Amino acid sequence: MQFYAINDDLISARNLFDKTPHRSVYLWNSIIRAYAKAHKFSDAFWLFKQMFSSETMPDNFTFTCILRACSENYDFEGMRLVHGRVIVWGLELDSICSSALVRAYSKLDLVHEATGVFNRITEPDLVLWNSMIWGYGSGGHWDKGLQLFNSMRRIGKQPDGYTLVGLISGVVDQCLLEIGQGIHGFCLKSGFDSNAYIGSVLVSMYSRCKCMNSARRVFYCLSQPDLVTWSALVTGFSQTGGYKNALVFFKRMIMEGRKADPLLIASVLVATAQLATVDPGSEIHCYAVRHGCSSEVMVSSALIDMYSKCGFLGLGVRVFKTMPTRNIITYNSMISSLGLYGLATEAFEMFGEIVDKGYRPDESTFSALLCSCCHAGLVKDGRDYFRRMKDEFEVQAKTEHYVYMVKLVGMSGELEEAYDLIQSLPKPVDSGIWEALLSCCDVHQNSELAEIVAQQLFENKPEKTTYKVMLSNIYAGNGRWDDAKNVRDDIAGENRKMAGISWISGVK
DNA sequence: ATAGGGTTAG
Numbered sequence: 001m002q003f004y005a006i007n008d009d010l011i012s013a014r015n016l017f018d019k020t021p022h023r024s025v026y027l028w029n030s031i032i033r034a035y036a037k038a039h040k041f042s043d044a045f046w047l048f049k050q051m052f053s054s055e056t057m058p059d060n061f062t063f064t065c066i067l068r069a070c071s072e073n074y075d076f077e078g079m080r081l082v083h084g085r086v087i088v089w090g091l092e093l094d095s096i097c098s099s100a101l102v103r104a105y106s107k108l109d110l111v112h113e114a115t116g117v118f119n120r121i122t123e124p125d126l127v128l129w130n131s132m133i134w135g136y137g138s139g140g141h142w143d144k145g146l147q148l149f150n151s152m153r154r155i156g157k158q159p160d161g162y163t164l165v166g167l168i169s170g171v172v173d174q175c176l177l178e179i180g181q182g183i184h185g186f187c188l189k190s191g192f193d194s195n196a197y198i199g200s201v202l203v204s205m206y207s208r209c210k211c212m213n214s215a216r217r218v219f220y221c222l223s224q225p226d227l228v229t230w231s232a233l234v235t236g237f238s239q240t241g242g243y244k245n246a247l248v249f250f251k252r253m254i255m256e257g258r259k260a261d262p263l264l265i266a267s268v269l270v271a272t273a274q275l276a277t278v279d280p281g282s283e284i285h286c287y288a289v290r291h292g293c294s295s296e297v298m299v300s301s302a303l304i305d306m307y308s309k310c311g312f313l314g315l316g317v318r319v320f321k322t323m324p325t326r327n328i329i330t331y332n333s334m335i336s337s338l339g340l341y342g343l344a345t346e347a348f349e350m351f352g353e354i355v356d357k358g359y360r361p362d363e364s365t366f367s368a369l370l371c372s373c374c375h376a377g378l379v380k381d382g383r384d385y386f387r388r389m390k391d392e393f394e395v396q397a398k399t400e401h402y403v404y405m406v407k408l409v410g411m412s413g414e415l416e417e418a419y420d421l422i423q424s425l426p427k428p429v430d431s432g433i434w435e436a437l438l439s440c441c442d443v444h445q446n447s448e449l450a451e452i453v454a455q456q457l458f459e460n461k462p463e464k465t466t467y468k469v470m471l472s473n474i475y476a477g478n479g480r481w482d483d484a485k486n487v488r489d490d491i492a493g494e495n496r497k498m499a500g501i502s503w504i505s506g507v508k
Numbered sequence: 509a510t511a512g513g514g515t516t517a518g
Contacts, residue, residue, distance in 0.1 A: 200512040231513040263514040331515040364517045
């Protein structure tokens with residue numbers, strides 16, 4: 001419904017634009033920005049080009065509008081073209097254009113280019129500092145962001161809320177927790193702790209650091225947490241294993257009379273999917289239906305995943321069939337769901353369908369496909385998809401893909417081939433890949449190779465005990481009782497895992 | 509002119 005409103009407005013705006021005989025630069029800028037905001041990037045670009053042959057000349061704001069469109073559309077070529085024009089118009093040193101360039105390049109992960117633009121400015125203003133710090137932070141270069149933050153303060157420039165948001169977004173991992181705490185301290189001292197944006201990024205920062213107690217504490221300190229902040233907290237719980245808490249806080253927010261939006265609903269569905277009981281998930285589904293957003297791509301995709309993980313593939317398929325718009329994530333969810341149920345043929349068909357429709361399969365698509373092959377033991381198909389992934393679709397193989405390939409080849413009994421595959425990888429090899437091979441050795445009771453693999457794992461992660469259990473089991477299976485006992489004794493002193501128990505909840 | 513939360517990846 002919202003989309004129609006935006007489109008209707010856009011159409012009226014365009015009519016007005018077309019009827020105006022002498023268009024000012026403001027009018028041009030507004031219409032380009034409107035198209036960019038509605039994600040109609042090709043229209044925005046077409047108008048941008050039209051403008052150059054009109055009587056009105058672009059100004060620095062025109063470029064910011066079109067740069068935003070380029071970056072949101074991941075249009076690298078357009079980006080270079082526009083940058084070129086910015087230079088031609090002598091606006092590269094303009095404070096408005098330069099910060100737009102820095103942001104756009106950073107968004108495209110071209111931090112190097114962003115830095116180039118930044119370094120050409122001798123006296124950056126606050127917005128430019130902020131843009132560059134944000135660029136470093138969002139690009140994973142937290143250290144450079146921090147350096148820049150320090151040099152900014154050294155020359156006496158006062159940071160503002162934007163600066164800190166950019167800086168905090170660079171704290172992406174548990175090992176950066178202390179850095180994050182330091183920045184949090186700075187926020188408190190400088191009185192930024194009541195800023196809604198900073199509150200929400202702090203909550204998600206602590207979530208990324210797996211410190212949900214701190215995230216919760218920041219949340220409780222806010223007098224009026226808004227939807228985004230609630231959402232950050234619920235998502236934090238969803239992603240760190242606090243599934244019950246995700247639901248508790250979601251319900252608490254609803255009880256306070258607030259309305260959830262598609263982003264939050266998708267997030268809380270992740271928690272219900274992990275709980276693997278369908279009741280809470282279908283409750284959220286009903287909520288989405290009542291609030292008219294069950295057909296949003298994000299919600300529907302999450303529903304497909306939830307239903308299939310909770311044992312109701314048919315309901316997931318029904319959501320899939322009835323949803324009005326799909327994206328690559330939707331298809332990936334559907335492929336992994338089919339794979340999860342051992343329906344490899346159907347998963348392959350869906351892959352063919354998305355290629356026919358012109359979607360670009362991504363790394364998750366191939367994860368889902370290779371996983372389906374593993375479940376169904378289809379070695380030949382797996383090899384094919386692995387090859388096509390690299391050759392035909394130019395998707396780089398990542399750790400997860402190698403894990404699947406090792407499992408697929410190794411489980412079929414070709415332990416040597418799996419071993420050779422790992423040997424061919426650049427060092428250091430992720431221990432997850434070695435672990436995959438170890439589980440193949442377990443299944444095929446090959447204790448000789450298992451020893452070699454375990455040695456590799458021991459060098460990588462001596463503190464982990466799971467693979468020692470596996471090695472001991474392999475020894476035991478081969479009747480090598482002394483070896484089995486030695487490895488067991490080795491674990492005994494370390495923190496031992498409790499034996500697993502499981503149960504099935506009653507179905508009414 | 510700059511900012512925050514999101515769905516797949518068993």
